[in-house]
Amino acid sequence: MTEILIPTIAALIGTAFGGLITYLTHRQQLRHDLKVLKETYKTDFMAEETAKHFLSHKSHIERSFDVLQKHLGGFEDNELRKILVRAGAIREFREDGSEWWRLLSRMDEYIKRKKSSKSN
Structure with a gap:
């Protein structure tokens, strides 16, 4: 054995x-x-991180596309939109036609603020 x-x-x-x-x-x-x-792909990774940074700001839940484009220069419009989607952002058009972006992870915070502003 x-x-x-x-x-x-x-x-x-x-x-x-x-x-x-x-x-x-x-x-x-x-x-x-x-x-x-x-x-x-450093440029793309850094662009996503920068987009997350701007969209994670404590007091600004969402940012206009124009502001994001200004701070993330060097990308064509649709390329910047792809970067924002890869960063986890979603788009919304306002009544005036302007384009706004926010992180999907902040939707609960957005809804809470929206409800509290309507009740005031």
Whole structure:
């Protein structure tokens, strides 16, 4: 029985060790690949982060497209809209035809403010 048990345990330890090495190697490779992708598409990543920053402002739940375009210059209109969507924003047109954007994650806050302004 011992003749079978020792080689089996040794094989399991070897397999587990090999699996751990493979896992760590793949994890490091994925981190490297992500870093390369971020560097390649740095402008887009930074534009999304900047859009999130403007739309996460404490007192401004939403921003006009004109304001966002002014601060995120260098993008064509539709490209900027794609960046805003990737950042998690949604668009609304007001009665005057102006275009406004807000983060979907702030919808509850927006609705709460809208209700409180109507009751005042």
